[in-house]
Amino acid sequence: METTQWNLWEVFTQESPGDPHVHAGSVRAPDAEIALQNARDVYARRGEAVNLWVVPTEYITASTPEDQGAFFDPGNDKAYRHPNFYKTPDGVKL
Amino acid sequence: MEDIPALEKKFEEKIASGIVIEPKDWMPERYRKQLIRMMSQHAHSEVVGMLPEGNWVTRAPSLRRKVGLLAKVQDEAGHGLYIYSATETLGADRAKLVDDLHTGKAKYSSIFNYPTLTWADIGAIGWLVDGAAIVNQTALAKCSYGPYARAMIRICKEESFHNKQGYEILASLMKGPPEQQKMAQDSINRWWWPCLMMFGPSDGASPNSEELMRWKVKRYTNDELRQRFIDRTIPQAEHIGLTMPDPDLKYNETTRHYEFGEINWEEFNQVIKGNGPCNYERVHARKDADEKGLWVREAAEAYAKKKLTMNS
Ligand SMILES: [Fe+2]
Ligand SMILES: [Fe+2]
Numbered sequence: 001m002e003t004t005q006w007n008l009w010e011v012f013t014q015e016s017p018g019d020p021h022v023h024a025g026s027v028r029a030p031d032a033e034i035a036l037q038n039a040r041d042v043y044a045r046r047g048e049a050v051n052l053w054v055v056p057t058e059y060i061t062a063s064t065p066e067d068q069g070a071f072f073d074p075g076n077d078k079a080y081r082h083p084n085f086y087k088t089p090d091g092v093k094l
Numbered sequence: 095m096e097d098i099p100a101l102e103k104k105f106e107e108k109i110a111s112g113i114v115i116e117p118k119d120w121m122p123e124r125y126r127k128q129l130i131r132m133m134s135q136h137a138h139s140e141v142v143g144m145l146p147e148g149n150w151v152t153r154a155p156s157l158r159r160k161v162g163l164l165a166k167v168q169d170e171a172g173h174g175l176y177i178y179s180a181t182e183t184l185g186a187d188r189a190k191l192v193d194d195l196h197t198g199k200a201k202y203s204s205i206f207n208y209p210t211l212t213w214a215d216i217g218a219i220g221w222l223v224d225g226a227a228i229v230n231q232t233a234l235a236k237c238s239y240g241p242y243a244r245a246m247i248r249i250c251k252e253e254s255f256h257n258k259q260g261y262e263i264l265a266s267l268m269k270g271p272p273e274q275q276k277m278a279q280d281s282i283n284r285w286w287w288p289c290l291m292m293f294g295p296s297d298g299a300s301p302n303s304e305e306l307m308r309w310k311v312k313r314y315t316n317d318e319l320r321q322r323f324i325d326r327t328i329p330q331a332e333h334i335g336l337t338m339p340d341p342d343l344k345y346n347e348t349t350r351h352y353e354f355g356e357i358n359w360e361e362f363n364q365v366i367k368g369n370g371p372c373n374y375e376r377v378h379a380r381k382d383a384d385e386k387g388l389w390v391r392e393a394a395e396a397y398a399k400k401k402l403t404m405n406s
Contacts, residue, residue, distance in 0.1 A: 005189040006391065008182065025179040025245070028188065030391075031398035042175045045168070046252075065119045 008057040009035040011042070013049035021053050029054075109310055114240045117183040125309055126184050128302065129239055131200075132311065133181040134191045139203035140174035142195075142376050146210040147219060155213060162259045163216060169252050176248055180241035196381045204362060205292050207370030214267055214274075214281035220260015222282075222289045222327070228253045229323045230293070238310035261330065268334045275335075282331070283339045290354070291362040293320040299359075324352045 006028040012021035024043040029035035035054040043049065063071055079085045088094050101120050108115065115121055144167050151167065154160035178188050194200035205223055210216065231253065235246035267278040294300055294316040306312040314322075328345075331338060342355035364370065 005187075006395065025176055025241075025248075026182065027175070027179070030395045031401065034394060034398075042172050045172060062118060065116070 006030045006034075009039070009054045010057050010060060011035075011039040012053040012055070013039075013043055014051040014053075015048065016050055021051070024048075026057060027054070109238055109308075112310075114243065115238050116240045124305075125311075128306060128309075129242065129311065130181060130184050130186045132302075132306070133177055133184075133242055134186065134194070135201050135203075137174050137177035137181060137191070138195045138200055139206065140170050140177065142202045142206045142380060143223075144170045145376055145379055146206055146208070146372075147216060149210050150213060150216050153213070154216075159263070166220065166256050166259060169256065173249050173252070176245040177242075180245045183241045192384070196377065196384065198368070198377065201366065202376075203292060204365040204370065205288050206376060207365050207372045208284070208288055209372050211284075212277050212281060214264065214277040215285065217260045217263030217267065217278065218281040218285040220256050220258075221264055221330070222260070222285050223292070224253055224256040224260060225327055226289050226292045226323050228257060229319050229326075233313045233319060236310075236313050242311075261334075264336065265334045268336065279336060282336050286338050286340070287358065287361075288365075290320055290324070290357055291359075291365075293317075293323070295359065295362070296357075321351055324354060328352055 007030070008026050009029055009032075010026050011024045013024045014021045024039075027035055027038040027042055029038050032054060036052060039052050039054050040049075044052065075081075102122055105115075105119075105121060105125075108119075115125075147163060147167050147170075151160065151163055154163050178191065181191060182188055191200065195202065205226075210219070228250065231246050231250050235243055235250055237243045237246070264278050264281075267274040297303060297315045297317050300316055303312065303315060307315070328338065328343070340355045342353065344353055345351075346353050365373070368374075
């Protein structure tokens with residue numbers, strides 16, 4: 001078995017200025033600098049990105065699918081956070 | 095304790111209603127295993143696939159051809175990396191996957207065990223092999239496992255260039271002197287049947303197909319995809335005056351599909367078993383590259399460590 005395997009980094013690409021960074025995939029690299037270069041070579045060969053983020057995979061904490069219901073519940077049952085909850089007098093456009 | 099039957103039922107329901115499965119979702123062990131097998135095999139094919147074409151980079155007939163081929167081969171490296179990355183989301187270890195390729199435990203596409211004897215073969219690969227890959231991968235872009243489907247979408251965007259550069263090579267050879275036309279036709283004579291084998295055994299003889307279809311990993315059968323490839327490729331061949339080496343090939347007006355001759359599955363089985371013309375050479379070249387690149391990986395790691403201690 002091989003002795004050397006570089007660490008895993010998650011890659012996020014920004015397609016054009018003003019866009020959010022979107023997860024593209026991962027690369028293996030020994031440090032951040034090479035991770036960026038590898039990410040450019042793997043995920044941005046045709047102008048797919050104007051900016052890149054690389055993050056060590058181990059530093060990403062994700063919510064688990066099992067608590068999907070309960071975890072997001074506080075956001076789901078509050079109708080008053082949506083415009084439809086509020087009434088407007090007839091004839092007015094808001 | 096996990097209630098496996100209940101989880102399995104929920105999983106099958108999700109699949110049935112078209113919900114995409116993501117890495118942290120519960121999935122049957124067998125689904126995970128089958129995906130790791132299929133995806134790593136696919137990744138290995140991208141990587142090994144660089145070898146037959148790499149063979150001609152230094153001998154490309156013009157700068158235009160050389161930059162095109164170089165960029166194409168680099169894309170294939172990228173494809174391998176997209177899919178290794180997606181395979182790792184299933185808990186597979188990349189070094190282990192690569193190791194399985196080197197020990198012969200893991201397979202890769204049988205097509206790459208054929209040699210590239212002439213420059214026309216580079217045209218045949220781009221047009222036919224990548225053409226077949228497009229048909230396969232377009233279907234896989236709708237597969238039930240999210241990271242695999244997303245990798246396929248990325249790949250499909252790049253394949254059309256591969257396909258067109260191959261076709262352009264053959265089209266210009268077919269406009270050249272008789273020797274060049276002969277070279278182009280000869281390459282098609284050698285690559286056509288192995289390309290049809292790329293889609294795998296016929297539906298009845300494909301052991302994994304049924305399960306993979308039920309899980310929506312595969313969306314079409316091997317035979318359906320093969321037919322799709324033939325139907326779209328024959329008119330392209332006719333357009334530049336190439337003929338497929340199949341006397342039984344003919345268009346059926348009623349079905350609106352091409353009928354074709356019997357595939358030599360014995361040849362396919364032999365190549366899969368390791369008895370193709372280049373099996374040894376391909377795996378050997380990969381191992382060699384891995385061993386020769388070890389010092390680079392070690393040096394980069396040592397440098398990264400050193401920078402870390404200097405900064406602290
Ligand atoms: Fe590819
Ligand atoms: Fe390709």
